[in-house]
Amino acid sequence: MATHDVAVIGGGNAGLCAALAAAEGGARVVLLERAPESLRGGNSRHTRDLRYVHDRATPFVTGAYPEEEFWEDLLRVTGGETHLGLATLVIQESRTLPEWMERHGVRWQPPLRGTLHLSRTNLFFLGGGKALVNTYYDAARRVGVEVLYEATVRDLVETGSDGCAVVVDVGGVRRTLACGAVVVASGGFEANIPWLARYWGEAAHQFVIRGTPYNDGTVLAALLGRGARSVGEPRGVHAVAVDARSPRYDGGIVTRVDSIPFGIVVNRLGQRFADEGEDLWPRRYASWGALIAEQPGQTAYSVFDAKVWGCFIPSAYPPLRASSLEDLASLLGVDAAAFQATVHAYNRSVRPGERFRPGELDGCATSGLHPPKSHWALPVDQPPFYAYPLRPGITFTYLGLAVDERARVLTTAGRPLPHVYAAGECMAGNILSRGYLGGLGLTIGSVFGRIAGTEAARDARA
Amino acid sequence: MPGRDFLDEATRQLGICNACRYCEGYCAVFPALELRTELTEGDVTYLAHLCHDCRNCYDACMFAPPHEFAVNIPALLAEARVRTYARYSWPRLLSSWVRHSGWATGVVTGGGLLAVGALVLGLVGWARVTSPHAGPGAFYAVVPYLAMVIPALILSFYGAGVVTGGALAYWTEIHGSLRDLLDLRALGRAAGEALGQRWFKGGGAGCYYPRRRGSRARGRLHALVVGGFLLAFLSTTLAAVYQDVLGLLPPYPVASLPVLSGLAGGVLLTVGTTGLLWLKLASPRDLTTGAMAALDYSFLVLLDLVALTGLLLLALRGTRLMGPLLTVHLGVLVGFFATAPYGKFVHFAYRYLALVRRSLEEGGTPRAPRAGVRLNEVTVQSGPDAAR
Numbered sequence: 091m092a093t094h095d096v097a098v099i100g101g102g103n104a105g106l107c108a109a110l111a112a113a114e115g116g117a118r119v120v121l122l123e124r125a126p127e128s129l130r131g132g133n134s135r136h137t138r139d140l141r142y143v144h145d146r147a148t149p150f151v152t153g154a155y156p157e158e159e160f161w162e163d164l165l166r167v168t169g170g171e172t173h174l175g176l177a178t179l180v181i182q183e184s185r186t187l188p189e190w191m192e193r194h195g196v197r198w199q200p201p202l203r204g205t206l207h208l209s210r211t212n213l214f215f216l217g218g219g220k221a222l223v224n225t226y227y228d229a230a231r232r233v234g235v236e237v238l239y240e241a242t243v244r245d246l247v248e249t250g251s252d253g254c255a256v257v258v259d260v261g262g263v264r265r266t267l268a269c270g271a272v273v274v275a276s277g278g279f280e281a282n283i284p285w286l287a288r289y290w291g292e293a294a295h296q297f298v299i300r301g302t303p304y305n306d307g308t309v310l311a312a313l314l315g316r317g318a319r320s321v322g323e324p325r326g327v328h329a330v331a332v333d334a335r336s337p338r339y340d341g342g343i344v345t346r347v348d349s350i351p352f353g354i355v356v357n358r359l360g361q362r363f364a365d366e367g368e369d370l371w372p373r374r375y376a377s378w379g380a381l382i383a384e385q386p387g388q389t390a391y392s393v394f395d396a397k398v399w400g401c402f403i404p405s406a407y408p409p410l411r412a413s414s415l416e417d418l419a420s421l422l423g424v425d426a427a428a429f430q431a432t433v434h435a436y437n438r439s440v441r442p443g444e445r446f447r448p449g450e451l452d453g454c455a456t457s458g459l460h461p462p463k464s465h466w467a468l469p470v471d472q473p474p475f476y477a478y479p480l481r482p483g484i485t486f487t488y489l490g491l492a493v494d495e496r497a498r499v500l501t502t503a504g505r506p507l508p509h510v511y512a513a514g515e516c517m518a519g520n521i522l523s524r525g526y527l528g529g530l531g532l533t534i535g536s537v538f539g540r541i542a543g544t545e546a547a548r549d550a551r552a
Numbered sequence: 553m554p555g556r557d558f559l560d561e562a563t564r565q566l567g568i569c570n571a572c573r574y575c576e577g578y579c580a581v582f583p584a585l586e587l588r589t590e591l592t593e594g595d596v597t598y599l600a601h602l603c604h605d606c607r608n609c610y611d612a613c614m615f616a617p618p619h620e621f622a623v624n625i626p627a628l629l630a631e632a633r634v635r636t637y638a639r640y641s642w643p644r645l646l647s648s649w650v651r652h653s654g655w656a657t658g659v660v661t662g663g664g665l666l667a668v669g670a671l672v673l674g675l676v677g678w679a680r681v682t683s684p685h686a687g688p689g690a691f692y693a694v695v696p697y698l699a700m701v702i703p704a705l706i707l708s709f710y711g712a713g714v715v716t717g718g719a720l721a722y723w724t725e726i727h728g729s730l731r732d733l734l735d736l737r738a739l740g741r742a743a744g745e746a747l748g749q750r751w752f753k754g755g756g757a758g759c760y761y762p763r764r765r766g767s768r769a770r771g772r773l774h775a776l777v778v779g780g781f782l783l784a785f786l787s788t789t790l791a792a793v794y795q796d797v798l799g800l801l802p803p804y805p806v807a808s809l810p811v812l813s814g815l816a817g818g819v820l821l822t823v824g825t826t827g828l829l830w831l832k833l834a835s836p837r838d839l840t841t842g843a844m845a846a847l848d849y850s851f852l853v854l855l856d857l858v859a860l861t862g863l864l865l866l867a868l869r870g871t872r873l874m875g876p877l878l879t880v881h882l883g884v885l886v887g888f889f890a891t892a893p894y895g896k897f898v899h900f901a902y903r904y905l906a907l908v909r910r911s912l913e914e915g916g917t918p919r920a921p922r923a924g925v926r927l928n929e930v931t932v933q934s935g936p937d938a939a940r
Contacts, residue, residue: 128618135614138574197757199577203914216755217612218574224611224764337620344571344615400589406568406621 094120094236095550096543097256097269099243099309101125102132103219103532104514105275106226107539108546110194112273113233115547120267121230122241122258124276124304129340130239131223132277133301133486133515136342138218140536141211141529142184150198153210157181163211167525173321175495177521180530183537188213190540194229196222212529219532245312246272246510253550254509270550271509273542274499275535278487278515279307280327281339286484289325296388298332298483303339310516313491318510319502322488322519328526329379332483333405334389344406347478350378351466352401352448353394354436355480357385360419360428362436367465370451376526379482390480391422393433395472401448409476418475435459437469486531490519497542509549511542555593555635562596562632565623568615575609578755580910581629582609587913598726600632601899601906604751606759606770607839630844636902637847640718641894649894651843657850657895661887668883671699672875681875688801694875695882707889714893719901727909735912742907749775751907762835770831776824780859783817803869815866821859825852851896857884 096112098105101123113119147153160181199214215222245257253270279285287294336345351371364381382390412418419426439459454467491512498506514535576582580602607626615621638650649656685693749771758766791810794800829852861881
């Protein structure tokens with residue numbers, strides 16, 4: 091006898107949207123959250139905005155973002171590799187999200203200092219992702235969703251045509267919850283270092299995981315093992331440059347290093363290895379995780395000098411600082427001679443006379459240097475000298491579960507797995523197979539969370 | 553924690569905030585922080601007094617305990633405020649009252665009660681204190697006019713002097729130029745923000761105070777206290793006008809301006825302070841510091857007592873209890889005014905000047921932040937943005 095109609099696995103944004111939608115659809119819902127209450131919410135805690143279609147400016151966005159433009163952006167970042175039907179659903183449904191979110195208590199960030207802090211395409215929730223998640227947990231309690239914390243789901247078991255069962259450890263005690271339908275919203279596997287090491291080898295052990303330590307992909311693996319079809323490149327990770335002093339997990343946005351375009355980046359050998367000024371930083375920052383992953387010890391150093399300090403948002407850690415390049419090299423543990431030679435070669439190659447403009451492609455470039463620096467190339471010559479030590483910081487993985495338009499998880503044979511639905515990062519790879527579009531993860535999770543919750547409630551009560 | 557260690561800890565936590573910025577919609581603290589890449593002690597002091605302790609940032613923080621970053625901005629800035637109160641109270645010898653507000657307030661108020669009691673007994677004797685008095689000048693039959701006025705004037709001018717001196721020294725630390733204090737536009741804007749409680753609303757979400765649920769209760773109760781305090785002050789001023797200009801001696805009839813304003817003020821103060829105490833009891837202690845909690849409680853309790861004894865005196869002024877009640881009311885008032893420059897009372901000056909500073913800094917027009925790479929992501933429309 092099922093005690094619940096719908097079990098939702100994962101208490102981040104997608105799981106909460108699913109739980110709310112299912113409960114509002116009349117289902118008795120249990121939400122299984124792996125983290126303790128104080129750390130609930132998965133990687134949604136680290137989000138802060140969502141991308142959505144809208145026809146005009148509002149007090150919270152500066153202008154229209156039509157469907158066609160959303161499509162262009164998605165096709166550009168994925169190189170066209172997206173599921174047309176599912177992407178259409180996300181883009182069309184995104185329009186209705188703000189109203190739904192407001193109805194569940196979510197508030198938006200007001201403009202500060204004019205409209206400078208607002209975006210045109212994305213809506214920022216007041217207080218960021220943890221405030222969003224807190225709001226949804228409150229809303230879930232009001233509609234009678236039962237929440238179990240420290241609940242680690244081990245497996246899903248089919249129990250015939252009328253439902254399924256979830257094998258879950260709650261506070262160390264194993265239970266089997268029978269239910270009519272399950273929504274899987276348990277994220278990717280980016281916190282599972284051994285799994286990452288299958289594709290990345292030893293390098294994976296140097297990775298910093300930017301989000302929750304609980305996303306180890308247990309449920310994802312269980313479903314793939316039970317015949318679910320995968321989407322997305324298994325090796326694929328979104329990886330940025332983070333401060334090497336970051337905590338192993340959960341450092342979030344504050345460990346990100348944004349100084350790279352304003353100086354040079356050297357590896358442990360004291361050598362440059364990539365164009366630090368290739369394009370506007372927002373378009374390039376996510377390529378640096380992989381670049382650093384290829385360097386010895388998966389370590390690099392962003393080096394800059396006094397004149398650009400203040401041009402970028404500092405990371406949570408103060409940069410290392412020295413009065414000479416030689417001292418900086420010894421602070422970093424990099425060979426001083428090689429490091430100084432790199433800096434001097436770079437400084438000599440900077441073309442004089444260009445005007446440095448940090449907000450745009452300014453054409454301040456090196457000449458005759460390999461690799462070149464295409465923009466914002468200023469000599470590194472004004473003490474004190476600074477450096478941030480860098481490591482690859484993994485945001486999320488792309489591997490996921492194939493689903494259909496009703497959020498049903500599909501088998502390798504293309505049939506729906508009975509009573510199993512998926513939402514959020516564990517199926518985002520259907521739409522965002524690669525690349526990155528800010529706020530899209532939240533949009534996918536919200537749209538498919540609602541669909542999965544509604545469908546699961548209907549299924550369980552049928 | 554020694555000053556250097558505290559500054560290091562403040563720099564560490566606020567450095568995390570400055571790299572994150574998710575809370576910038578809640579209040580004035582975070583937008584002001586974003587204008588700074590390296591923090592001085594004066595910056596920390598300034599930010600601490602911009603903080604209205606709504607605590608929304610704590611609940612929104614993914615780096616709050618048990619996260620290893622252990623970011624707790626409400627407690628950090630509460631500690632910074634306690635440090636300001638101590639640093640800018642004078643003389644040094646009495647500044648330690650700030651750190652031990654519970655004891656200091658209790659002892660000083662007890663001393664005030666004893667002093668007024670001894671004065672009354674010595675001057676007029678037990679029999680006259682406990683017999684009913686009526687008609688003009690009835691109060692002065694118990695406490696002679698000069699015995700009431702001279703200590704009151706001394707304590708008021710002393711308190712005003714200490715608070716003004718502290719506020720000017722604080723202004724010099726957080727801003728510098730004393731001439732900017734004459735900027736009428738900034739002064740007016742800050743006054744408007746204070747009276748309109750612009751930063752007392754958690755960016756529209758309400759304050760997560762006492763618990764994690766948006767509420768305007770604290771702001772409204774605070775408005776009652778401010779209103780009650782101003783009405784009580786008005787009542788005293790009107791009474792002085794009645795006595796010294798119109799030549800009418802108290803007690804005044806209930807339907808007179810001094811009594812009506814005093815009554816309204818007393819009721820507002822009682823409701824406001826009792827309500828704030830109630831909220832405070834229900835609020836988590838780990839979001840403040842022991843010293844700040846002691847400052848808050850002792851100030852609220854004392855103000856509540858001032859109002860209650862005043863109301864009681866009004867109610868029973870026709871009976872033989874008038875004398876003892878007047879003695880108690882004046883004793884509590886002595887405690888209130890003697891501890892005011894070393895207690896939470898002073899916060900209004902520091903907060904207001906922080907708002908003036910903010911107004912000067914913002915200049916009334918949008919200005920580009922100094923640090924801007926990630927902001928570009930928001931304004932560069934085709935690129936990814938601040939989310940990850």
